[in-house]
Amino acid sequence: MLKSTMKNLFFPSLRSQQIAITAFAFVLFVAVISLVLHTGTKKSVTLQVNGEKIEIKTSAHTVGQLLDSENIEVAEHDLVIPSVSTPIEEGLSIRWEQAKQVLIQLDEETTKVWTTDLNVGKILSEAGVDLQEHDIVTPSLNSNIEENQIINVQKAFQLTLINGGKEIPLWSTSTTVADFLKRENIQLNEHDRINGKMEDLVKPDSVVEVVRVEKVTDVVEEPTNFAVVTKSDAKMLKGREKVVQDGKKGSVERKFEIVKENGKEVSRTLLGERVIQEPQKKIVAVGSKVVVASASTSSKKSKAVVSRGTSAPSGGKEFYVTATAYTAHCNGCTGTTATGIDLRSNPNLKVIAVDPDVIPLGSKVWVEGYGYAIAGDTGGAIKGKRIDLHVPTKSAAYNFGRRQVKVKVID
Incomplete structure (x- = not known):
């Protein structure tokens, strides 16, 4: 009984173990099959993230699901190629760039x-x-x-550059004049300047002017005028002049600093001068001798100085002139002639006023209808071939009037 009882108790325990083992094996089989089946459904894709490529297998159905599975959050401005709704296919290349x-x-x-x-x-x-x-x-x-x-x-804009007087249209951006010139490789020399300030801003339609300034030294030789010196000569009649010594110009070397702007001279400054040759003075002798003219008188005073009875002398320079008459008491007259003759004290002296360029002062002359006289006076209206005869009275001057007469210059 004991052996039979022991046998019956062992067999049920063994059967339970077999059942458990069989169940575990089944579960394991199902798991392996499921894993194989799941792995077999994944697809290989290439994912490029910010320029870096990776190869992955995924069971995601769309690009968006794939990116979510990779913890990639797609923002509004990010770049996804193809789009997030694109179905996943074997070998698909996906690109994501983060904005x-x-x-x-x-x-x-x-x-x-x-x-x-x-x-x-x-x-x-x-x-x-x-x-x-x-x-x-x-x-x-x-x-x-x-x-x-x-x-x-x-942004660039147009402006004008005036460089040394030459106008050039250029483009620039908003900057200072100094930077603009630097960009355009415009060099300023020592004396050059700009119209304005280097720190000024250039703007559309601005004008940047560069004035080219040049300083040069110029040495020139120039003539110098001579002085005119007069000296009194008592041997010459008053009113006559004679050149005793001709004047000669001298020469001087002058050194100038010349400033030019854009090639045009704007200033000239004398730095110094050196005399090369002194000028020679012109010396003129001026007559101081006073002559007293003699005159013949007539019994009729009003006719004394206009007598035509005096015959013409031989020789001498002869020509016709327009003659008038004056007295020492005329309006504006001083009574003293240009040669110093006092006509008011000597009313009967025969003296005529002449143009010294035609009849030299101090000359002895013969005048038709007047006789011998001295060219001893001048007058503002007596120019060219015109003379004025001194007579003692105003009535004699009026009677004489204006007429053409012959004149001879004797001496």
Whole structure:
């Protein structure tokens, strides 16, 4: 009984173990099968994240699910190619670029833009910035932007440069005159100047003028005038002159500093001079001898000086003149002739007023109808071949009137 009882108790325990082992094996089989089946449904794709490529297997159904599974959060301005709704296919290439914010400084205005590009030119094109040939962009259009870097755009405008008088239209950005000249490689020499200040800002339609200043030294030889010295000569009749010594011009060397602006002389300063040859004075002897003319009188005073009975002498220079008569008491008359004859004290003296260029003062003359006389006076109206006869009374002067007479210059 004991053996039989022991046998019956062992077999149920063994059966339980077999059942448990069989169940575990089944579960394990199912798990392996499920894993194999799950792995078999994954697809291989290439994911490019900010330029870095990785190969992955995924069971995600769309690009968006794949990015979520990779903990990639897609923001509004990020670049996803293809789109997040695109179904996942074997061998699909997915590109994700994270957008970043860039500052564009356009003259005085700052703009914020989101972009996934690094190239400066492309970023500005995406932002709608219209660039012209002479605009200045920093950093350059071909360069890539770096983190926290600002793109600076300076719009160019036209202005005028006047360099040494020559007008040149140019393009520039808003800058100082000094920087503008530096950019254009305009060098200022020692004495050059600009109309304005170097720190002034250039603006559209500005005029920047560079005045080219040149200082040169000029040495010239110039003539110097001679002095005229007069000396009294008692042997010569008063009113006569004689050149005793001719004058000669001298010469002097003068040194000048000449300032030219844009090639035109604006100032000349005398620095010094040196006499090369002294001038020779001109010496003129002036007669001081006073002559007293003699005159014949007639019994009729009014006829004494107009007698035509005196015959003409032989020899001498002969010509015709227009003759009038005057007295020592005429309006504006002093009574003393140009040669010093006192006619008021000697009313009967025969003296005529002449043009010294025609009849020299002090000459002895014969006048038709008047007789012998001295050319001893001048007059403001006595020019050329015209004479004025001195007579003692106003009535005699009126009676004489104006007439053509023959004159001979004897001495």
